[in-house]
Amino acid sequence: MVNDKDVAVIDRKAANNDSKVAVNDRKVAIVGCGFVGSSSAFALMQSGLFSEMVLIDVDRARAEGEALDISHGSPFAAPMRIYAGDYADAADAAIIVITAGAAQKPGETRLDLAQKNVAIFREIVPRIRETGFDGILLIVSNPVDVLTYAAVKLSGLPESRVVGSGTVLDTARLQEALGAHLGVDPRDVEAYIIGEHGDSELAVWSSADVAGVPLKDFCEMRGHFDHEEAEARIAEEVRSAAYEIIRRKRATYYGIAMSVRRLCQAIMRDEKSVLPVSALMVGEYGLSDVAISMPTIVGRQGIECRVPISLDEAELEELRSSADRLKGVLQQV
Template sequence: MVDTLTKSRKVVIIGTGLVGSSYAYALLNQGVANELVLIDVNREKAEGEARDLNHGMPFASPMKIRAGGYEECSNADLVVITAGANQKPGETRLDLVSKNAKIFKGIVTSVMEVGFKGIFLVATNPVDILSHVTLEVSGLPKERVIGSGTILDTARFRYLLSEHFEIDSRNVHAYIIGEHGDSELPVWSHVQIGGIPLSKYAKIDDVENNPEMTKIFENVRDAAYHIIERKGATYYGIGLGLMRLTKAILHNENSIVTVSTLLEGQYGLDNVYLGVPAIVNEYGIRQVVELELNETEKQKLHNSAGILKEMTDAALKALK
């Protein structure tokens, strides 16, 4: 996409499971793409999803939707990977490393073999590690390999804060950063409601240690576990999150979103993918937004990065 901007707004989704199909449905509803291709190891499943989506076309914006093979990636603006083993009840995202790293090597190699020049968007867990695997296998610049990161965690955070304070979630500004998983952290020092710092708005002196705020964060961090226990998987929220990222890329929005990207010195960290606010446009990651963190937040972010770095090194070593 950097070399030749097609402007075709062609999106290829690899993996038509619950996340991939929810994302495709969101794209159709929002009319974000012009062309959508579904790829799955089960070709009939992809064809069934494409037919089902096409039958809703009279109620949506015009879009070409079909099932296809990896050759469709050659002129795609965006390839979104949602394929891989699912997280089972009681299993952490990091437990999925060895299973999905091997799957990803095959997928990314197949995409690059057809001359793909666009942007990779990774959603499969553990997303930070698999984004790094995608970077290494593809050989693309870091700006063009993006993970969904903490975009969903941030949305959950904003939603739960909005529920607590009875404020429209669109007027709550907050970030979850770090791993998309158990070591993630809330940036309490930058939470604002209508532009007012949370401590001032809520009249809370010590936000980080306030029991109600702590409970809100715990519900954010453990949300996936709670949902998986009840319905087996999470997919609507991340489907909409992927749609939001797709819109930022295809519409060249220069939007600030919390995505997984490679850090090279920002926040005092190097050679690790994790979720941070970044400016996203048609070229991918334009710039990492480096927040001014307090000492507690810095320590927690570095701890999260350490966990991810260790697991990423193990995943990359296993692929060689």
């Protein structure tokens, strides 16, 4: 887990920097200008949610280049000031999106990234805290559950204002796959991926439905009767989707960029949307001291509450197993 000594050091720094910076609701900052960060910046530029965006990267020239490139499209979107900056420039942002970290390599699991990316977060998050930032931290870097937990411990922000992108993209992949399987609009599919954003994630089949019709009933209405085979196949397709994309093009970024846009929209418009984000568990489903993805009401203050969806006994056991796996990684890093 994050070392208590590190947290103590950060707490002492915070004691000398109690003043919080007023939040600018029209400003967003992105830390990390790799494929995911730059794609997220591009998606947010077109969203109309913000009028100012600062890009921060250890490679200042890269941040400047991305800012210039994206800003040249401003005449085709809502007015926005886009520029490269440093952590002080992000102090008054409503949301800071952290995408920085080592990239996932072919054959490498998300959890393999934990050791090196927690080390990177030990550098990034305290620098954000020292500015007096009082907005919402949106964690996108992988492994997102481990890094969301680390950000909670390192940031000093209320737990509700540290949000991980979690299984939002995995859930979108599941909905898209089910929509294709059934020949319906994926937006009418109500089904979630929960647990770790990674190999131990699980699809919640027991409470899934399409337009209010239980999933199995809808499948049979569309001529599909081999439920177990189809569920296993689709779940595996979703679980391995990132690996397949990485094998073909070395990185995934468009899908997660759209997820970042969706999350920022839910927050800034105070939509109270139910999204499977990663956040610290405090006793729900018997889980605590671990960040994991469950359907959650997300609004302007970040996380409002978990939604107690129904899980059958097998799903609950899988969820707890996924949480135990994450706790094992936290203990190692």
